[in-house]
Amino acid sequence: MNILITGATGLIGAELYKHLLNHHSVTVLTRTPSKAYLTLGHRIEAISNLNDIDFNDVDIVINLAGEPIVNKRWSEEQKREIYDSRVALTKEIAAKINAAEDKPKLLISGSAIGYYGRQDGDIIIEEEFDDCFDEFSHTLCRDWEQAALEAQTRVCLLRTGIVLANDGGALSKMLPAFRFGLGGPLGKGDQVMSWIHIDDMVQLIMYLIKSDHIQGPINATSPNAVTNEEFSSTLAEVLRRPAFFRMPEKVLRLMMGEMADLLLYGQNVYPKRLLGEGFRFRHPDLKPTLEQLLSKKTA
Template sequence: MKIAIAGGTGFIGKHLIRHFLQERHSVILISRRYTEQADPNVRTVTWAELENNTGSLEGVDAIVNLAGESINQRWTAAAKERILQSRLDTVGRIVSLVDRLQAKPSVVVNASGMSIYGTSETEEFDESSPKRITDFLADTVEKWEAAIDRIRGVRVVKLRVGVVLGNDGGAFPKMAMPYKLWVGGRIGSGRQVLSWIHIRDMVRLIDFCIRHDGISGPVNATAPNPVTNDEFGRALGRALGRPHLFPVPAFMFNLLFGELAVLLLEGQRVIPRVLLRHGFEFEYPTIERALTALTKGGSD
């Protein structure tokens, strides 16, 4: 297949490109500027070039959009604007690009977020659950998904991504650090639910969604077994051979991170019902298996 990726230089994107190259696919990286690639099989095309000429993407089988300003920063008014606009701007460019292509892709896979469900310690959410626009991040996700829905005549998959666990990016290195320093423990009450996914399953499910024509609309990109923060910490302590004894009060995170603390202090139990219904098999369905792999020297 011929696959174009926007946001391919980020944590998930780098793993996804590696996966597609291993599967012998042709990969085109869409970027703001030319990026030197370690693999000569990856071609880079800039957004500026595509404004004038879409020829390099004619006949592409799939477009994957992972682009967007990182949410892992203090949510000042300026940061919120960058987080939202970076997503809307890129989606707008993709909608325009698809509209102008003569030979359109069979699918566009667009990153989204599970924040759209709101938070709860007791409820379970799947793709049929209603939206709950209760905070900045949920509002951002709703606008993000509404923007990609402007694409017509092409299958669209909206990946509601959980906390992606890998050693070379994302939240996991920071989550593991206190345990490596022997000061790990629950955060706040420890009852908040973490809906997570191993990076290997993340890239595999993107490939799966591209290949399966029956999958469209929202898809929860999470493992089938969410855990509480306390359960996660205990499993991580066991995997590293470290104690799980030092709780961190919620007010400390509020002081340090402001609104961003909601990502650590509140959660939701999100189930990947669509993927399970279509027969996707997770390599890392449980947190114990995922953390064992990540802490035993694996490349991911």
């Protein structure tokens, strides 16, 4: 199949690309083709303009692009950049799909569990949950999803949790403090972290490609979410380090401003649709997940 990927140099895209390359023809949309070739190798075709793609020849579009949400403090300008990098591009992709005579069979488009906004950890959130807290993360994901749903084809929306990988992502940002025994919970620590192993993330995308009947929102999270306190103690245990240091909410807000909400609040997300379809998570539990990832990192 001919597959177009946006965001292929990101955490998920780069790992997914490795699984697709040997069996499919992969084209990557990127602002910097030279970076894509350096990251992914020269067997791909990298382009910087959607107009260079004939969507009549594309079977599947996997749309994972977007300005990193936690790299910079959220000024109004940065929030606009985050929003436009997702919503505007997705609208453009949907328009290209709709204009094709022989349309792609599937659009898999990124979203996040931020769609639900901050929620009480006692509430188990499945895909049909609609009592969302109206904040920036919800507005962003809502409009991102609506842009994808404009495409006149099968659309799957990936409401992705915290992706754990041994090279990049949230875990890499946490490790330095925890390795030095300076890690610990954030704020009260009772906020729920809905997470997923990078391998399961890739495998569920492959599963969606093969499952012609699945469409709409998909909770891309492990079935076993944990609180931030549990995550911190488990990571410290795996590293054989203490986790005595608690980051006060006031300090986080001073450092990060509004963006601190992403760390201080959470949601208890459950992958009802995937489990109902028979998808089996290879890494459903946190402690063996961290042991496996950290063993790979030190190997």
